[in-house]
Amino acid sequence: MDxxxxxxxxxxxxxxxxxxxxxxxxxxxxxxxxxxxxxxxRFRVLRGPSQVMAIREGTVEASDDPSAPAELGLLxxxxxxxxxxxxxxxxxxxxxxxxxxxxxxxxxxxxxxxxTRYLRPSDRDLEDPAFKKKFVEMTLQxxxxxxxxxxxxxxxxxxxxxxxPHGSIQFSVLPDGPFAFVEVDPDKKxxxxxxxxxxxxxxxxxxxxxxxxxxxxxxxxQFAALGGGDLRAxxxxxxxxEFNALLDRVGKxxx
Amino acid sequence: xxxxxxxxxxxxxxxxxxxxxxGISGNKNPAFAIPGAFPYFAERGEGCRYWDVDGNEYIDFLxxxxxxxxxxxxxxVDDAYDAQRRLGSAFNHPTPRTVExxxxxxxxxxCADWAAFGRNGSDVTTYAIQAAREKTxxxxxxxxxxxxxxxxxxxxxxxxxxxxxxxxxxxxxxxxDATELEDLVKKHRGDVAGVMLTPHHHPAFGEQILPGPSxxxxxxxxxxxxxxxxxxxxxxxxxxxxxxxxxxxxxFVPDMMCFCKAIANGYSVSAIVGKEELKAAASKVFFxxxxxxxxxxxAAAIATLDELQEVSAIDQMMKMGKLxxxxxxxxxxxxxxxxxxxxxxxxxxxxxxxxRDFRRSQRFSAECARRGVLFHPHHNWFLMYAHREAxxxxxxxxxxxxxxxxxxxxxx
Numbered sequence: 044m045d046x047x048x049x050x051x052x053x054x055x056x057x058x059x060x061x062x063x064x065x066x067x068x069x070x071x072x073x074x075x076x077x078x079x080x081x082x083x084x085r086f087r088v089l090r091g092p093s094q095v096m097a098i099r100e101g102t103v104e105a106s107d108d109p110s111a112p113a114e115l116g117l118l119x120x121x122x123x124x125x126x127x128x129x130x131x132x133x134x135x136x137x138x139x140x141x142x143x144x145x146x147x148x149x150x151x152x153x154x155x156x157x158x159t160r161y162l163r164p165s166d167r168d169l170e171d172p173a174f175k176k177k178f179v180e181m182t183l184q185x186x187x188x189x190x191x192x193x194x195x196x197x198x199x200x201x202x203x204x205x206x207x208p209h210g211s212i213q214f215s216v217l218p219d220g221p222f223a224f225v226e227v228d229p230d231k232k233x234x235x236x237x238x239x240x241x242x243x244x245x246x247x248x249x250x251x252x253x254x255x256x257x258x259x260x261x262x263x264x265q266f267a268a269l270g271g272g273d274l275r276a277x278x279x280x281x282x283x284x285e286f287n288a289l290l291d292r293v294g295k296x297x298x
Numbered sequence: 299x300x301x302x303x304x305x306x307x308x309x310x311x312x313x314x315x316x317x318x319x320x321g322i323s324g325n326k327n328p329a330f331a332i333p334g335a336f337p338y339f340a341e342r343g344e345g346c347r348y349w350d351v352d353g354n355e356y357i358d359f360l361x362x363x364x365x366x367x368x369x370x371x372x373x374x375v376d377d378a379y380d381a382q383r384r385l386g387s388a389f390n391h392p393t394p395r396t397v398e399x400x401x402x403x404x405x406x407x408x409c410a411d412w413a414a415f416g417r418n419g420s421d422v423t424t425y426a427i428q429a430a431r432e433k434t435x436x437x438x439x440x441x442x443x444x445x446x447x448x449x450x451x452x453x454x455x456x457x458x459x460x461x462x463x464x465x466x467x468x469x470x471x472x473x474x475d476a477t478e479l480e481d482l483v484k485k486h487r488g489d490v491a492g493v494m495l496t497p498h499h500h501p502a503f504g505e506q507i508l509p510g511p512s513x514x515x516x517x518x519x520x521x522x523x524x525x526x527x528x529x530x531x532x533x534x535x536x537x538x539x540x541x542x543x544x545x546x547x548x549x550f551v552p553d554m555m556c557f558c559k560a561i562a563n564g565y566s567v568s569a570i571v572g573k574e575e576l577k578a579a580a581s582k583v584f585f586x587x588x589x590x591x592x593x594x595x596x597a598a599a600i601a602t603l604d605e606l607q608e609v610s611a612i613d614q615m616m617k618m619g620k621l622x623x624x625x626x627x628x629x630x631x632x633x634x635x636x637x638x639x640x641x642x643x644x645x646x647x648x649x650x651x652x653x654r655d656f657r658r659s660q661r662f663s664a665e666c667a668r669r670g671v672l673f674h675p676h677h678n679w680f681l682m683y684a685h686r687e688a689x690x691x692x693x694x695x696x697x698x699x700x701x702x703x704x705x706x707x708x709x710x
Contacts, residue, residue, distance in 0.1 A: 199462050205470075206444070206455075210655070244655045266320035269329035270311050270338065276329065279655040280676065281503045288457040 049091065050196045051296050052122035055129040056086055056094035058189035058293065059162070061105035062181050063096060065237070066158045069177045073157045077101045082147040085113035086136075088125050098151070115144040131159070169256065179255045180221035180237070183214060186259065187225050187235035189293030190286060194233055203288035204231055210244030210282045216255045217248055225286065233289075245278035261294050301668040302354040307338035310351055324449065325363060325502075331674060335664035343370025346684035356672040357689050359622075361680035364534055364559030367615075368605060369684025375563045378601035382594040392591035399596050402603055403571050407543045409551050410571035414580065415596065417589050419533040419558040420448030422570040423494065425585050426554050427452070429572070430492035430527035433579035438490045440482055440526075442473040444501035447494060447531050455502070473499040473507055476516035483524050492527035492553075493517060497535045497544035498641065500678045503656070505649050506641030514550035521553075527576065533558045533568070538615060538644040538680065541607055547642075560606075565598035611683040612644065618685040619643030625694040633701040634710050647678040650704075658704050665700035666693075673697075 067077040078101035087093035095111040097104045117136040119125040128134035138145055160168065161181045168174050194204050209229040215222050224243065225235045249255045250273045257263040258274070265287070268274040276283050311328070315321040322328065328338050337350035346369055349355050358366065368375060382395065400413040416422045427439045439452075447453040451464040469486065471478040473495075483490050495517065499507040521528040530552035532544045537560040539547035545555065553576060558568035566589070572580060589595075606612065623639040623646050630637025635658070636651035650658040656675055663675035671693045673679060 200457075201462075202465055203457060208654075264315060264320060266322075266327045266329050267311075267315035270321050270327060270333050271308070271315060272334060275333065277660060278657055280329075291457065 046196070046198070047296075048122040048126060050193065052088055052125045053092050053192040053196060054189045054293065054296055055126060056092050057105075057107055057192055058185050059129065059158075059297070060086065060094055060096060061103075061188060062158055062162070062185055063098070063154055064103040064105060065181055065184055066154065066161065067098075067101060067103050069180065070157055070161070073154055074101055076150050076153055076157075077103060080147055080150050082115065082144055082151065083113045084115040084117060084144070084148070084151070085111075086117050086119070086125065088119045088122050091119075091122055091125075096151075098154075114141040115148075116140045172252065175256055176216075176221065176252050179216060179252050179259060180223075182259045183216075183221065183223050183255070184235065184237060185297070186290045186293050187214075187223055189297065190225065190289035191233035191235065193289050193292045193296070194231060197292055200289055200292050203285045206281065207231060207285040207289075208244075208279060208282050210279050211240055212245045212247060212282060212286060213240055213243035215239075215246065215248050216252055217250055227282065227286070243278065245276065245280065245282045247283055248275040248277075250274065259294075261291075261298075302337075302352065302670065304334070304337055304350070304352055304354075306351040308334075310339045325677065330502075330676060332660055332664040332667065336667050337672075345369045345371070346682055346686075346689055354670065356667070356670050357685075357693050358672050359679040359681070359693070360672050360674050360677070361682050362564060363677070364680050365562070365564045366680075366682050367537060367560035368563045368602060368611060369682055370564070372563055372605070372684075374605050375565070375598050375601045379565055379594045379598040382597035385593070387592050387594040388589065389591070389593070393593040393596070395593045395596035395600065396591055399567075399569070399600050399603075402600060403557075403569060406541060406603070407555060407571050408546065409543075409553060409555060409573050411574040412577045412580065413569055413571045414585060415590055416568040416570070416585075417566045417587060417592075417595075418448075419531075419556065419568050420450045420453070421585075421587065421590075422556040422558065422568045423447045423453065423529075423531055423533070424450045425570055425580075425583060426529045426531075426556055426572075427492065427494065428583040428585075429554065429570075429576055429580040430529060432582050433527055433576055434491040434525060436489050436491040437467045438469055438486050439467065440469045440471060440479065440490060440493045442495055442499055443470040444504060445473070445494075445496055445499065445531075446502060474510045474513050476513055476520065479517065480520050483520055483526065487524070490524065490526055492529050493521055494529040494531055496531045496533075497539065497548050498645075500534055500641060500645065500647070503676050505638070506645070506647050506678055508642070509548055514548055518550055527554065528552045530555045532556060534678070534680075535642070535645060536560055537603070537606055538612065539642055541603075541612060561602060562595055562599035563602040565595040565602075566592070567595045567599040569599075606683075609683065614683055615644040615681040615685070618687070618690055619646060619681045621687065621690045622646065622681070622685075622693065625690065626697055629694060629698045630701050633698075633705040635701055635705055636710070637701070641678055644681045645678050646681075648673065652710065658708050661707060662697075662700045662704050665703050666696050669696045669699060671696040 066073045080098045083097040095106045095113045116139040211226040224240045339351045403413040535544040536557040554572040620643045659675040
C-alpha cells in the first residue's frame with residue numbers, strides 16, 4: 044500500500060465514518076433509520092486500520108479501539124479496496140463473524156448515502172440555509188478529526204506538526220453555530236469535538252455559515268478574510284496557523 | 299484623546315483583496331498583527347513617525363520590520379540615493395557603487411574578505427547555504443528551531459506551494475543547546491554543510507533569547523571540529539548592535555554573514571560577506587537578479603553605513619532602547635502586570651510572563667495602536683536613531699494607558 048492510500052483509508056475510517064454520529068443528530072431521516080438498527084460492525088483493512096461503528100436506538104458511536112467488540116466484521120483486502128467503497132465504486136469486503144447481521148448493512152448503506160449528500164453536496168442543496176449549516180458542521184468535524192490522522196501519517200505536514208504548539212482552538216461560526224473545538228496535547232495528540240470549551244488557547248470566529256462553507260470548500264482567501272473581518276483569529280495564532288496546514292491537507296485528500 | 303479608526307485602511311484592503319492574493323502578502327498582512335485595530339496601509343513617514351492612509355500618526359517601533367534605522371526622510375541617505383538616481387541606476391553593468399560598498403563592508407566586518415549584494419534577506423541567506431554546500435560538498439544545513447531565515451522554499455514558515463523535498467535537508471535544534479547541535483552534527487556526520495544562526499534568537503510569536511555564556515564559542519568549536527561553515531544571519535540585528543556586525547557584540551567570528559534591513563535605511567539592499575576560503579565556492583554559485591546592482595540603492599547603503607558611524611547611531615539607539623524597556627517594565631509592574639521585555643535594547647519585544655496565548659499582548663498592542671504608538675504583538679520591535687527621549691516618554695504614557703486596560707480585562 045502506498046502512503047496516500049493508507050492515509051486516505053485512515054481518513055475514511057476515523058474522520059468520515061464517525062460523522063454518522065453527527066448525522067443521526069442532525070438529520071431526521073437518518074435518525075429514524077438508526078432508531079430501528081441494532082448493529083456493531085468493524086471495518087477492517089487486512090494488516091491495516093480498523094474502526095467499529097455501533098448503532099443502537101438511534102445513536103451512533105465510533106471506536107478505534109482494536110479490542111472494541113463488534114458483531115459483524117467487514118474485511119477489506121487493502122486500503123485501496125476500502126477507499127473505493129467510500130468513493131462509491133465497486134468494492135466487496137469479506138464479511139465475518141455474525142453474518143446474519145449483514146441484512147442491516149442495507150440500512151447502514153442508506154445512512155452513508157444521506158451522509159454523502161452532506162459531505163458532497165450539490166449546489167442546489169447548498170441553497171437551503173438549514174442544509175448548508177449542517178453541511179458546515181459535518182464538514183468541519185470531518186476536517187478536525189482528519190487533522191489527527193494527517194498529523195500521524197502524512198510526511199508532508201511533518202514540519203507543521205513539529206511546530207504545532209499544544210493548546211486548544213475554539214471554532215465558532217457566528218452568530219449561533221456550529222461550534223467545534225480541537226485540543227492538541229504536548230505530545231501532539233489531537234482530539235476534536237463539537238460545542239464550546241472553556242478558556243481556549245485560540246479562537247477562530249467565522250462570520251456566518253456562508254463564509255464557513257467557502258472556507259471549508261477551499262474557496263476563501265483566508266488572509267483576505269482575516270484582514271477584512273470575515274474571519275477573526277485571536278490568542279495563540281501559531282496554533283491556528285500550523286493546525287490550518289493539517290486541515291488543508293485533509294481537504295486535499297478528501298477532495 | 300480620541301481613538302484612531304482605520305476606515306480608509308480597511309477600504310484600501312478591500313480594494314487590494316480584489317486584485318492581490320491575501321490583499322497584503324506575508325508578514326505585513328493584518329492577520330499577523332491585530333486585524334481591525336492596526337493600520338493596514340501607510341502614507342508617509344518623517345523621523346521616527348509615520349502616518350497611515352487614515353491620517354493617523356504613529357511613533358514607530360517596528361521600523362518597517364527593521365530597515366528604518368536612521369529615520370524616515372533622512373536627508374543624507376535620500377540625497378545619496380537621489381544623486382545616483384539622477385545618474386541612472388539599472389545599467390547593463392554594475393556601477394562603482396557596488397565595489398565601493400563591498401570595500402566598505404570588507405573594511406568594517408571582521409570575517410569579510412569579500413561581499414556580494416542582493417535585494418532582500420532571502421536572496422543572501424539562500425546564497426549562503428548554496429556557497430556552504432559548494433564548499434563542503436555536503437547537503438544538510440542546521441538552523442535553530444523557530445528561527446526565521448527568509449521566505450524561500452527551504453526556510454519559509456508558510457505551508458503552501460511546498461514539496462516534502464524542499465526542507466528535507468534542513469535540520470533544527472533548540473537555540474542555546476550546543477549539546478543538541480553537536481549530537482545532530484554527529485548523527486549526520488559527513489553530511490552537514492553548515493549551521494545558520496541569528497546572533498540572538500528572535501522567533502516570531504515568542505520571547506527573544508540571548509545566547510548563553512558559552513553558546514557561540516561552542517558553536518564555533520563544533521563547526522571547526524566537523525568542518526562546517528558557520529553562517530550568521532545578521533539581517534535583523536545587523537548595524538543595531540555593532541557597526542562591525544553582531545558577531546562583535548556577542549564575541550564570535552562566523553565564516554559568512556548576511557545583512558539586509560538596516561543596511562540602507564529603507565532602500566533595497568541585502569549583503570553577504572565571507573572569509574577568503576569561501577570565496578572560490580561562492581564564485582561557483584550563480585547569484586544574480588535584475589536589481590542586484592541597482593546603483594541608487596547601493597549608494598543609499600554606503601551613505602547609511604557612513605552616517606551610522608558618523609553619528610554613533612547605535613549608542614543613541616541603545617540609550618533610547620534602555621529607556622523604553624525599563625519604562626515598560628516599570629509601568630507594567632505599577633499596574634500589577636507581569637510585563638517582560640526580552641532581547642537587546644535596540645531590538646526589544648514585550649510579552650507577559652503569565653501567558654502563552656498572547657491575549658494580553660494583543661490587547662496591549664491594539665490599544666497602543668489606537669493611541670498612536672506602534673508596538674507589534676507577535677514580532678520583535680526595533681529602535682531607530684530618530685527616536686528621542688520625548689518620543690519614548692510619549693510612548694510610555696500611551697503604554698501606561700494600555701496597561702491599565704489590559705489589567706482591567708485580565709486582572710493581572
